[in-house]
Amino acid sequence: MLLIKNLIKSFDNRRIIDQLNLEIKDGEILTIVGPSGGGKTTLLRCLAGLESIDSGELIMDGVPFNPVEMDNADQVVGIVFQDFQLFPHLSVLDNITLAPVLSLKQSKETSEAEAIDLLTKFDLGGKERLYPYQLSGGQKQRVALARALAMKPKILGYDEPTSALDPELRQQVEEVILTLKAQGMTQIVVTHDMNFAENIADNILRVTPIQ
DSSP states (O other): OEEEEEEEEEETTEEEEEEEEEEEOTTOEEEEEOOTTSSHHHHHHHHTTSSOOSEEEEEETTEEOOTTTSOGGGOSEEEEOTTOOOOTTSOHHHHHHHHHHHTSOOOHHHHHHHHHHHHHHTTOTTOTTOOGGGSOHHHHHHHHHHHHHHTOOSEEEEESTTTTOOHHHHHHHHHHHHHHHHTTOEEEEEESOHHHHHHHOSEEEEOOOOO
């Protein structure tokens, strides 16, 4: 279980997140909805260690942690970014295996076997030698998801996973998220899409920009 206590985050003296208290139980899906400027993506970035918090406490399974100071091998929250952030010069397989080899110190053989398994689960079997420019938007998103899962995070976060997707692809994203839930994965989903949020969420956190 993830506990967030009294989290505060500001940029340029403007408070983005103010005294946030939140509990996310194991296996739950939390969706965070609201307009731009409400701190949705900032919260994800803080949990993943991409931004430092100003004050507050993060506790995972009863143990306080600071994601900024953690080794990648102990990653609590992995993120699937809105723009995927795949390396254009690397193949699909290399995009997925790079971090496990460098950060988790897995062998190349183990990392590749796990990557192939993930690609098969996401209906991307046979795509491992392709490059990002050869993939559709939906395929890139699933590769980004496989890459995040390859790092074995305790919680998976998504930043606007349905943005710019047509209804069919949005349905596929819902199915993937709910399949991972059935496997016990705790997930945090940032979205503007209330219908999508309601379809997948156990709990919905509504945020608004701080005036």
